[in-house]
Amino acid sequence: MQSMLSVLFLLLANTTAGYLVPNPSGKYNVTLTTGPLVDYSRNDPYAATPTPRALMLSVFQPARCASTVPALAMPNKTADYQGEFLQQTFNISADLTPLFLEARLPVCADHAHKRCSPLDDSPILLFSPGYSIPRLYYNVLASAIASEGFTVITIDHPHDANILVYPDSHAVYNNVSIQDSPTWDAYTRAADASFVIDQLRNATAMAELLPYRGARPFPTDRVAMLGHSIGGASAIIAASQDPRIRAAINWDGTIFGSPPPPGLGLSEPVRLMSQPVLFLSHQDFLDPSWLSTWPLLRGPKMVAYVANTTHYTFSDIPSLFEAAGQSTAPFADLLGTIAPASVVCILTAYTTAWVQAAFAGEKGGLELGEFPEVETLMKGNF
Known part of the structure; x- marks a missing residue:
């Protein structure tokens, strides 16, 4: 089966138009802008020489526009790196490079020429990816969430992603020493998130990142953070350290480490926090680190699992297989057996409902929808 997939992917790679993922299901279309944010106040702890910490972002904004155009889901240099x-x-054995190389996202056309209207006052969700996985593995999910009326900003953390390509085409690669950190660098990721929030209020920085907006800051009174794997753990740690993050969502992420940096007076990576926290796990899994963190969460909190999933279902890979007309069955051990469209629907519904309730200050009446694949395991402070 894998050899047949390899042949089909080879044919796909020779199709210049590539393949298009479905339009997101929300009431808005989505704009996409990518670019760097450089923190000149911090040196990158994993760079070989003193170098300012330089993030790469994808900004998905909900917008009203009449038409969309296909955009590359990954730069070629990034996509070429993924197969091996x-x-x-x-x-x-299958080479999945074409799956990424040929993927196209439907995004609003001509937003730079004012032919579409992004919602500049929409709530903001920061997204941190899994360890060694580029932010671009989550484009479909980010776009789906954005289409519900949220500005979603996915973050590549340098030397953490397997490859990070900047606009001038130079690249930095994964530094495996990150795994030697007790928290797998979650504190550095948390600092990255706080820096992004700082820059959202910086009109000059936003004009450089999003030239079509001009020199206008974003409101930061409705910011939440989510992530997958260590990115999900980082979302909780970041929220516990930065009260501007008003809710945290962890997609299947172990909270690594016990001692935080000296001087915090803590025995766990997460501080006492009042923001709502949602944990979503793969099938029949309750992470022990979530149980140890549970008493530190003083706001609404919930743990649920999604049936027929694995750790890697929480990414775009199943959706890309489906959009390319390929079955995920040969990779069921890696990707689970749940329908890819169902994963997108569930993660979007739970994420958007959770943060909407947090921004509204609601402790009860959370409307999450009815999904037979989802089972609530723990719930508190509602």
Whole structure:
């Protein structure tokens, strides 16, 4: 089966138009802008020489526009790197490079020429990816959430993603020493998130990142953070350290480490916090680190799992297979057996409902919808 998939992907790679993922299901279309944010006040702890910490972002904004155009889901240099990375990481023979190389996202056309209207006052969600996984593995999910009326900003953390390509085409690669950190660098990711929030209020920085907006800051009174794997753990740690993050969502992420940096007076990575926290896990899994963190969460909190999923279902890979007309069945051990469209629907519904309730200050009456694949395992402070 894998050899047949390889042949089909080879044919796909020779199709210049690539393939288009479905339009997001929300009431808005979505704009997409990518670019760097450089923190000149911090040196990158994983750079070989003193270098300012330089993030790469994708900004998905909900917008009213009449038409969309296909946009590359990944720069070619990033996509070319993924086939060998996945083969080595998961010991598979199929070369999945074309799956990423040929993926196209439907995004609003001509937003730079005022032919569409992004919602500049929409709530903001920051997204942190899994360890060694570029932010671009979550484009479909970010776009789906944005289409519900949220500005979603996905963050590549340098030397954490397997490859991070900047606009001038130079790249930095994963530094495996990150795994030597007790928290797998979650504190550095948390600092990255706080820096992004700082810059959202910086009119000059926003004019450089989003030239079509001009020199206008974003309101930061409705900011939440989510992430996958260590990105989900980082979202909780960041929220516990920065009260501007008003809700945190952890997609299947272990909270690594026990001692925080000296001087915090804490025994766990997460401080006492009052913001709502949602944990979503893969099938039949309750992470022990969530149980140890549970008493520190003084606001609404919930743990639920999604049936027929694995850790890697919480990404765009199943959706890309479906959009390319390929079955995920040969990779069921890695990706689960749940329908890809169902994963997008569930993660979007739970994420948007959770943060909407947090911004409204609601402790009860959370409307999450009815999904037979989802089972609530723990719930508190409602």
